[in-house]
Amino acid sequence: MEGALDLSALFFGLAGLAYGAALLFHLIRLPKRRQAATGLDWIFGLALGFSAAWAVLGAWVARNGAELAPAFLPALLDGLRYGFWFVFLISLMRASGGAAWSQALRCLSGSAALLCAATLISVWLREYGAEPYSSWDRPLAYLGLGQALMGLVLLEQLLRSSQGDSRWGVKPVGLALGAVFVFDLYAYSQAALFQQIDGDVFKVRPLVHTLAVPLLFMAMLRHGDWLSKLHVSRVAAFHSATLLIAGAYLMLISAVGYYVRYTGGGWGRAMQIAVIFVALVGFATVAMSGAMRAKLRVYINKHFFSYRYDYREEWLRFTAMLSSQSSPQALGVSVIRGIANLVESPSGGLWLRQAGDGEYRQVAVWNRPVQTEVETADSSLLRFLRERAWIVDLDEYRQAPQRYEGLSLPNWALADSACWLLVPLVVGTELTGFVQLGHPRTRMDLDWEVRDLLRTASSQASSYLAQMQATEALLDARKFEAFNRMSAFVVHDLKNIVTQLSLMMKNAKRLRDNPEFQEDMLATVENSLEKMRQLMLQLREGEAPHGGGSGVELQPIVERLAAAALRKGRELHLEVRAGASTRGHEQRVERVIGHVVQNAFDATPEDGEVRLVLDVEGSNARIEVSDTGCGMSEDFIRTRLFRPFQTTKTSGMGIGAYESFQYLQELGGKITVDSQVGHGTRITISLPLLRASKQSDLGMLSAK
Template sequence: MNLAAPSYLLAALAFLVLVVLALWTWRQRPGSLWVAGAALLSVIWALHMALVAREIGEAPVSGGAFEVLRNAGWFAVLFALLARRGASAARPPAPLRTAMIVTAALMFGLFAALALPLPLTYGAWVGTAMLGMAVLGLVLVEQVFRNTPLQRRWEIKFLSLGLGALFAFDLFLFADLVLFGAINSPVWQARGLVNALVVPLIAISLARRPLQAREAPVVSRHLLFHTAALIGAGLYLFAIGAAGYYLRHVGGDLGAFLQAVFLFGAALLLAVIVASGSLRSRLRVFLAKHFFRYSFDYRQEWLRFTGTLSAEDDEIPFRQRAIQAIGELVDSPGGLLWVRDRNGTYAPEGVLNLGDPSYPPEEPDGALVEFVARTGWVIDLNEYRRDPELYQGLQLPEWLAQNTRLWVVVPLLKGERLQGFVVLAQPRAPRKIDWEERDLLKTAGRQLAVYVALVQTDEALLEARQFEAFHRLAAFLVHDLKNVSAQLSLVCSNAERHLSNPDFVRDALNTVGNARDRLERTLAQLRHAQATPDTPSRIIPLDRLLAEVSEASSHRSPLPRLDLREPAAVIGDQDGLKNVLLNLVRNAQEATPDDGSINLNLYTEGGWAIVQIEDTGSGMEPAFLKNRLFKPFQTTKGNAGMGIGLYEARDRILRMGGRITVDSEAGVGTVFTLKLPLQMAPAMAEPS
């Protein structure tokens, strides 16, 4: 009794059911399309085998080209699974690509060689080819199972078992054919039923795991939006063209006139529709609802959100860009931004496309602030107006509850602290706030809170720097005024005793003139709000400058002695450098007893002019020398000093391109060394 034909018919029916199941679930499991294709090829193969078996009255050995197609379908399923291993890269690994190309070439060659089904008498090469396909199938099944992570093998266990059993049965049949020439036996007749028994295993695996779900095709939202818009515009133009054609042929003498007016009006209406932001928004909402599982392309939305916040746009201030960034997520054209100030109140600091409202600040213990800080909820104002009880009895301010232009309140939470909140205007297209919009707005609000905090920190830092510059200016000016006051006090104290001395009068007038000049410079600094006025640089002969400093310091003891080993000149601010040297000499005189000594030394070394102020005074402790010497408001003079002189001295020397170093020992003395770049002669300055 020949059961080959019924056996293959059962196989065809089983694979047809698998095709239906795979296509039924392709939306949830896009990878099932591979299984559907392989099952469909198996249906064709089984039907062909059944027809051949009925025609020849016994079990056929092979379906010829259909045999190759059936195996190729299942090979494609296995290759698709192999391509997903690891991180599911966009392209399969190079060895796998090579194997796929070689297999495709072999299958194509077999397909060409077996274009027609052969009778019962086969050549050895045919059986060998079928045997090779069975071996290749088993190798692929083994590779899929081996390369699947252990924790995910349960998903493909039944698929591997089913396909492995199918190829193992073929291996047994064709090995028997090649080795012993056995063809007509009950085992060959049972081949169709054996294939049918494999189908439930594949169906179970299909239900467990979405094959190649990661490689599911993704439709771009922008592409779908523009495609829908173009299709709509095309249908509109087609309808308009048909209507114009109808008017032209049924309108009689007025046909051409009516057609021209109608076409112009239709084109104008199309331009209005295309320019309508509300209609574009409605189209996006419609497409998101009916074509996508989620309403947002989160990657695209987050890139746009971050790009808007971080853009350097001088025309749109940051606070307006903050409202724009969070409003674009839900198609809101504008809104208001409330930010926590230093007093703890929440004041409106930004507005976009809502005019110039004058809403009052919100207190930290107010109902709105307390509610959003405690719950972190996004408040849907439309929902609140319909049913306030949904918000735990929240009493919103009247300006917020009664203004129907306002839509949602988004809290800006930085950790557990409420940094502020954004009130968005009604969207261009009506939309309901569901869980997805709420989660997106909450996350964007937290991100925006960090940006707002950073901007506030930058503004506070800028303000602190401005105060720092002002305090530094004031300290320098007070120090200069202190020196001027000391000079004038010295003149006044000696005036009664030396008023009749012409030399004293001359020196007093010079001192007063010098004090006037310094006061003029101080006033200039105040007018320009800078600690050091811009003074033109010029060549300074150091030997002459040191002589002037020595003469100006001769009214106090000990008198400074000059040791000018060789003349030298530098470039810089002469008055500023003179003030530095005067301050250093004055400090040395205050620290040195009358029987001590102070030396002003000048020499050159390499490309540097070296100026040393050496004294035999009290010196400085190592800790003060290391940690406090050049810092402002640090002094060893107690209340008599301000601690600004050395700080200013180092600042001036550094701006002249020089260096200042100190060697000091308590009870021995101090040496200040100034290294300034020498002014080269013109011949040396020219490039060779």
């Protein structure tokens, strides 16, 4: 027993030295901060002082008993130091919370004061009252449990409210006091539940409290104004109130459970288990209830703050919800939920103007059935929303319709008892649509603050919806533009095929009995049919002709072009200096080169010359087409040659040169033009070479 007393005295002594050193250090620093010292510094010093006195007196009593000091004094000082730590934490929040938080602080201050006063009175009555000494053990255990819980509530609120630099300074204090409160919560809850004080737990209690002192030193070393930048937010108040209610509820259920156990006779323990289980199920049900959370949130905002909303938090959350969606349907649901959350509404629908007929239809719903009704643009409801941009309270309209002069609500709105508000979505002077909201989870007054926030949020939401609609319209326009451009390419190629067939039919009257002409005509028709089939595939698929790009030999292409020109009665002077291959679609490559050759023939008289040279230059295949025709001006080449629908021909469409230029860019090639009016033109096409090794590199491994 003597060893146990010595060990307890040792732990109390260590705690006394640690808190005494912290108090001395704090007092030494005060003169250096004379101008900046505040009431918080003195309260902090008093809390350290009473903690040191508690530890020193506890060591004395543990060592010498109650010879020179009453045994109840350590318990009395323990309650006093708890009280000063509560005052210190509440003063931090009062220094930063302002008038908006004064009501909440008064509530917390009153609760903390009652706990401390009840603890001190109970300690005094245990020592000098008429009741037996041991009968006060359980009430004091419950009071200690309440003090530890209150300390954790204050700390949780303090840490949630601190941001940036203030959290950096407050964190050590929070960790230090949090360790003290958590250990005491464990110690006193065990004593309250089992009606027996664990001597080992309370023996090491001073040592655990001593371990918090280095964190207090760290907090004092960081900076002196570590308490001045705190801001108590609505979120912190909500969580603190929830934690306080939950703690009080659990303590009440614990007390009821033990009362049932010790008064229920043989069924006491079974009834206790049943009561606790039912209470926990009920608590979980209430905690998960959105209506209960809404009621608590509205109550706190209404009674503890000057304004109903934390506008910064609401605006950031609303904007983040709108920005996170990319599809129109998802954005519609986000608009409903974002506006509904502002007034605790659990359901809603979004009506938007349709682009085709200008009618308004429901395009998205959230937690409510879909409505198929249609509102025309000239209906009374839409005229009212467009002209006045008012938020329509359907409950108010049902009771006093004269307040909404000129408004006649449709039957679908009046018959729906779950419908509460109609919030217009206006962009400029245009009514994009409106949001239909269901009744809130808890009663909410639709005052000026709520209406202003709803108008601001609806304005932001309508701009997002208008931007989404404009983006969709732009995408559709681009798709039509791409389709029209592709159609122009196809029509241009069909024109060339029609020209080729027309020429063949013109010569058929004169050469229809010629076997060679008949054979050539069949080949031409077959080739034209294949080209038209490829064009149809291209028009249907919206991309390149059917089949992937592959290696294309250029020499057969230029030879076919020379033979086709010869059949038309023109001569293409062909010079193949080196064979070359490139990557692409053979028919499209042939069409590009053929277009350049055909333009050269069109610009050159029959007695002129058109020449094609195929060569290799570096890593590119070079096709050079030159003629002695009329040539082009430099201004035409620079501003019109490769632009769509620009041509010098009376029957041309101005698509061929543009298509050739676009396709060459896709292949990584380029086209250059050198022309002089009256002297001819030279067009050079460069295409990347496709090099294929005819012998595997692995064959080199067997070389000697």
